[in-house]
Amino acid sequence: MSDRNDGGVLVRIERRRRWSDEEKLAILKETTEPGAIISSVARRHGIGTGQLYTWRRHLLHGAMAGFVPVELATSSPPPKAGEAGRIEIRAGGGLTVSVGGVVDRGALTLVLDVVRGLDH
Structure with a gap:
């Protein structure tokens, strides 16, 4: 027998994170600071860049509760x-x-x- 891996797959189950509107807005504000890099902000908060772009789109369309342009x-x-x-x-x-x-x-x-x- 060899010490080689048997080809099994390690599956990790992650719990879905719930973000409040205030948390989302704070994270989005970080992305607008001079020199901010979207991928760095996303990595720091443990989310994907696609999630940030989705939140930004929702904010711009006024779809998120609590976000209304004034x-x-x-x-x-x-x-x-x-x-x-x-x-x-x-x-x-x-x-x-x-x-x-x-x-x-x-x-x-x-x-x-x-x-x-x-x-x-």
Whole structure:
């Protein structure tokens, strides 16, 4: 008998890792730093580069919960103490949703879900 390997295959089972939106965003931010190398960031976190590109695509399409592009407008003076503010949400195709004063959270969530559905 020889000491050669019998040709068997070693199989390693890995548990699927769950990343929170905050963790994903932090990792994606690392990839945008000057001089960052995507493969190095991925290796440091134990993930593949394809996963980073998938997260980036989801972020850009607004598909990940908690990721919504925001643009701050400074054209109007800030509200005085006790005054209600105003929010404008602009979507593709010139659609604008304006929210002023106190708003019902459930109603706003429903409106934003509909607006997100229009982008797809």
